[in-house]
Amino acid sequence: MSAYASLYKDELLDNILPFWLNNSRDEVNGGYFTCLDREGRVFDTDKFMWLQGRGVWCFSTMYDKVSPDPQWLAMALHGAAFMEKYGRDKDGNWYFSHTADGKPLVQPYNIFSDCFATMAFAALDKVSPNERYRKIALDTFENILRRQHDWKGKYNKAFPGTRPLRNFSLPMILCNLSLELEHLLGPARVDEFIPTVIREVMEVFYQQDTGLIMENVAPDGTFSDSFEGRLVNPGHAIEAMWFMMDLGKRINDDTLIRTSTDRMIRMLEYGWDPEHGGIFYFRDIKNHPPQQLEWDQKLWWVHVETLVALAKGYAYTGDERCANWFHLVHAYTWEHFRDDQFGEWYGYLNRKGEVLLNLKGGKWKGCFHVPRALFQVWRTLETLSI
C-alpha cells in the first residue's frame, strides 16, 4: 500500500494543482473560473461560491501542509479577495453564484456555500493570519449554526409538518468543519461539538437492520418509506466515514475508527456495480426506481473519497479488506477518470465507465475533491513506510 504514496503525491503536484493554477484564474475580475472544458479552456464564466471557497481552502491547505509555495498563497488570496468583495448579502449569507464580474446571480438559498466559505477563510487565516479572515470565518460559522435547523428558509418547498425529514448533509459537513476551525474556535468548543456530530452520523442516519447509512430519516431516526427516505448515496456515506475516522484519531477512540471502517466497507459493497465496476451515485434501498435519473452514473468525487476512506481504514486498522478494495477502486478510478492527454480528471462517466461530460470543472466540480483526496491518500499511505 505504501507504494501508492508517491503516485498520489506526483499526481497532485505535477498534474492537478498546475491545471487549476494555469486555467482557472480570472485575471480581470479576480476569483476562479471553474467551468473548464477537457483542455482547460473556460466554457462558461459564471462563478459558484461553493467552488470559490473550495479553491481558496485547497490552495491555503496545500501551502500550509505541503510547502509554502508563494504561487499557492497568491492563488488562495486571489480567490478570497473575490469572495470577500462580492460573496455575501447584507445579512452575511453567501450567494450561490455570480457573474464573472461579481454580480449576484443566485440567492443564498444553499447553506453549503456558507460552509465552504467558512472552510476557506479559516484555512487562509492559518497561512496568512488576518483579523478580517478570522471574522468572516467565525461570523459565517455562527450564522450556519443559527440557520442549521431551517436553512432553506423561504426556499423550503416542504409543507410544514406532513413529513418532516432530517438530511444527512449538514451534520456531516459540520463534523468536518468544526475540525477545520479548531484553531479559531479553540479545542474546548470543538470538544463540545464532537459527541453530537458522532451521534448524528453513527446513530441517527445509520440503520441497524441493513447496516446502511441513509440520506434522509424521520426526526426520530426511523426509516421513511418515501423517495427521499429510501435514498442511499454510497459516496456520501463513505466520505462521512473517513471524517469519523479522523474524529476517532483526534479523540483516541479505536472503536469509532473500527466501526467507521466496517460501515465504510459495507457501504462500498452495497454501492459497487457488479456488472461494470465503479460505485453507483444513488440507490433506492428497496430497489425501487430512484427519482434521480443520474443514479447509475459514476462520479469522480464518489471514487476519490472512497480511496481516502480505504487508505485511512487500512492505515488506522490494518484491515486487509481495505487494501483489497483499494487496489480495485484505485485501478477503476485511475483508468476511467484520469485524462492522460489534457491533464486533470473527468467528473462524470456513464454506468459503463465511458465519459459522459468531458469537462474538467463545472458548476459542481472545481479544485477540491481530486486534490484533497490525492493529498489525503499520499499522506496517509506515506506513514506506512515509516
Add this chain to the structure above:
Amino acid sequence: MSAYASLYKDELLDNILPFWLNNSRDEVNGGYFTCLDREGRVFDTDKFMWLQGRGVWCFSTMYDKVSPDPQWLAMALHGAAFMEKYGRDKDGNWYFSHTADGKPLVQPYNIFSDCFATMAFAALDKVSPNERYRKIALDTFENILRRQHDWKGKYNKAFPGTRPLRNFSLPMILCNLSLELEHLLGPARVDEFIPTVIREVMEVFYQQDTGLIMENVAPDGTFSDSFEGRLVNPGHAIEAMWFMMDLGKRINDDTLIRTSTDRMIRMLEYGWDPEHGGIFYFRDIKNHPPQQLEWDQKLWWVHVETLVALAKGYAYTGDERCANWFHLVHAYTWEHFRDDQFGEWYGYLNRKGEVLLNLKGGKWKGCFHVPRALFQVWRTLETLSI
C-alpha cells in the same frame, strides 16, 4: 402512413388505458397512484398534482372523443374528487404533491400543477357539465394569468435583475391550454390569446441563425450565453410545433403550419442521436457540457410527442420528410419503449436505448403523454385513408 392508425388505436385501447384503469386507482383515498413498477404494482403512494390532473384530462378526453365508456368517466370523476377535496391552498394555488390520504407534502411552487388542473376540470366539464368544475377551471386559469410573469414567487432563486430570462414552458402550455378551454372562455377570448402565443413560440424563442428553438432567452429574445441560455430541449420544441400546427388549423394559417413543420424537422435533425438512434433529452447549443447529467438519455415523452408532430406535419402538409422520419422514430420508439411482457411503456432509457428505470409511472410519468400521443396519431393518420 394510414396503415399505422389501427396499430395506435389498438395500443391505446387494449394496452395503455386498461393498464391505468387496473393499476392506478386508489380505492381507499381516491385519486391515482402513479408510481407503478414494471408490472403495474404501486411502489410509492405519494400523489402528484401534475399527474392527477393529467389523468383526469386523459379519461375525460377519451370519454369525449373516443367513446362514452362509463368506466372512463368514473375514472375521471374519481381523480377529480381527490383533486377538488385536497388539491388547493386557501388562495386557490395547487399543491405539487400529497400523501396518499391527501395531506399536502410540497407547496404550490410549480404553476404547471395549476395548468394541468385547469385542463383536467375543463375537460371533465365537457363530459360531466357542472358549475363547480367550470369554476375551478376558470378560477385556476385566471390565477395562472395573474401569476404568469412571476410564477415562482418566493421560491424564485434568481437574484433580481442580474440576468433576467424568459422561459419557454409557460407560453407553450398557455397555447395548448387556451384551446382546451375554448368552450369555457368563448372563441373571442381565445382569439385574443392566439397572436401573442404564436409570437412567443415562433419568434421570441426561435433563433434565426441556427433555426432552433431555445428553452430560455433574454427578455428581448436574444441569446443568453449561459447554462440556461445555451440549453436546447428538442422534444419540448417539437411538442410545441404540433400545438402550432393545431393553432394553424384553427385559424386557417397554412404558412404557420408549414413553418411549424419545417422547424419541427430541424429540431428533430438536431436532436437525433446519430450513433445510437433516439432523440437526446438536452443539448448545449455551443456543444459545451450541459448542466443536466441526464442529457443523453432517451425519454418516452420526447419520442411520442415527436410521433404526433410528424403525423400532423405529414397529414397537414404532405411533406415526405415527415413520413420518412415517422417510420424511423416509430420503429425506435416501439422497439425500445414498449414493454411486450407487462404492458404500458418504459419512460427512461439510457443513451444506448437500454431501460434505465423500469417504472411505468412515477413522479413525472403518468397516464398522459403515451395515451394522448397514441390518440393523436391514430386520429390524424386515420383521416388519410378517407
